[in-house]
Amino acid sequence: MHPTMQKVARLAELAEDRGTRVKIGDTPIMLVREGDTVHAYTADCPHAGAPLEKGGICNGRIVCPWHKGTFEISDGSLVEPPALQGLTRYASLVDEGDVYVSPEPDESPPARPAADASTMFIAGAGAAGAAACAALREAGFNGRIVLAGTDAKIPYDRTALSKFVVAGDMPPDDVPPLLDPAFFSEQRIERIESQAVRLDAAKKQAELADGTIIDYEAALVCTGGIPKPMDVPRAPDARVLFLRNRDDAGAIVEALENSKAVIVGASFIGLEVASCLRKRKIDTVVVAPGKIPFATQFGERIGAMFKRLHEANGVSFRMGRNISAIERDAVILDDGERIAADVVIAGTGVKPATSFITGIPIADDGGIDVDARLCAAPGLYAAGDVARFPLPRSQTRLRIEHWRVAQQHARVAAYNMAGKRVEYEGVPYFWTYHFEKRFDYLGHVSDPDEVVIDGDLDAQKFIAYLMKDGEVGAVVACEREDATARLAEGMRATLTLDAARNLANG
Ligand SMILES: Cc1cc2nc3c(=O)[nH]c(=O)nc-3n(C[C@H](O)[C@H](O)[C@H](O)COP(=O)(O)OP(=O)(O)OC[C@H]3O[C@@H](n4cnc5c(N)ncnc54)[C@H](O)[C@@H]3O)c2cc1C
Ligand code: FES
Structure with a gap:
């Protein structure tokens, strides 16, 4: 054993279905047990610092709780983004039931590939x-x-x-x-x-x-x-803004002081912006053609929950409506309603x-x-x-x-x-953030046949299975990070409702 290795845990204390966080000095380390072997990696995700032990272990992989960055247990190498690098590894061994870890990262130099003129x-x-x-x-x-x-x-x-x-x-x-x-x-x-x-x-x-x-x-x-332009008549001095890049975001922040805002489109970005504006106490009205936000992606019950969450935080909706004109200080809807607005933010797709x-x-x-x-x-x-x-x-x-x-x-x-032969085998995933709550969406389905909800939808503590043709097509969840981490891997295979629930419940 290397003389600097430190005893950090007993093997018998380590579960195999989740990582365990320990510290050596100030360095957070995650131990992952595989039978009688223990791997030791940096415990904070290299993407945005999530505590990896709160994620999932599935298919021989470690999945981050926040945005589902995925790493091989065997060597910490990167499998899925949004992390763009693997985990820092620490040498580890088990001796008489005690787990020892080196305080220094294992920094073996990468193999040097052949020169290439292309x-x-x-x-x-x-x-x-x-x-x-x-x-x-x-x-x-x-x-x-x-x-x-x-x-x-x-x-x-x-x-x-x-x-x-x-x-x-x-x-x-x-x-x-x-x-x-x-x-x-x-x-x-x-x-x-x-x-x-x-x-x-x-x-x-x-x-x-x-x-x-x-x-x-x-x-x-x-x-x-x-961003798709809005095809409606507008006054030359009307302020219509889009949000795609950092300059756009800066322009919105500048335009919003003491303003009233109308957001066009109940898209994820539109409603995330609504959530931001209410945090700044700005009068915010969302105008969108559909009946319920996100109904196509999540089904009507979950879509209605998002609407209630926004309404409870002061957002007004005009669903089923389109904009027919934009004036300097108002928007005019297709039913003639006039809504005061200094700024119009278009979330109408790209x-x-x-x-x-x-x-x-x-x-x-x-x-x-x-x-x-x-x-x-x-x-x-x-x-x-x-x-x-x-x-x-x-x-x-x-x-x-x-x-x-x-x-x-x-x-x-x-x-x-680079000359390898690989195919896309991933599970689509996105996250969206409203009033301090992060929602996860895994898989892909439109117009689900049935939505099965476990947990409390209105407390935003739930996991919902979006069923299509008897299979779980997609999952929406809030405050079930470990479950969605396991499902991000598990949903590479076709899952029945029971199989998905078993995986979610660990
Ligand atoms: C405000 C906002 C919030 C979002 N939030 C989420 C979220 O929470 N979760 C989620 O999953 N997704 C989110 N998305 C969607 C996500 O950002 C996009 O799906 C993702 O960025 C797409 O990546 P991309 O590389 O295809 O394009 P981009 O990341 O858009 O990058 C394309 C780049 O190419 C540049 N470009 C365009 N034309 C040219 C050209 N001719 N030559 C050179 N460069 C060019 C663009 O300026 C841009 O920098 C969000 C999008 C926005 C705008
Ligand atoms: S913090 Fe881990 S993937 Fe984002």
């Missing part, structure tokens, strides 16, 4: 772009990587904008970066802050707005979406930013059709909000606008670009 081009420096940079190196690609993006010197966490920035809890410049700025220089990633204005799939060539021409072996298009691409067909919705390897054409891949991809076990393609899905795509695409 160029990988990534258009879009957002969720997928950052994940692709990390995954290309992780997959052993050692050549040139060019990352072109219009929006950021360093890719940042867009999801914080509608949760913390608009609420005034986080200045726009403090939004966390997705990768340590040093990563880009250490890993020789060429970042160019310029828009891709042309990508010729047949010639394998891209051109940037600053005139740079890039000839590539493989390219990844992950340019996300552009269109994929793909107009610069030639040589492949672009779908009617602006998306790019890809196969399970995220490949659109020889040497061309697409990921994230632009990609129309097949879910496992499904014949049809769809676009899913979720952060973790964009990064899952990017990892699959990057491995294929």
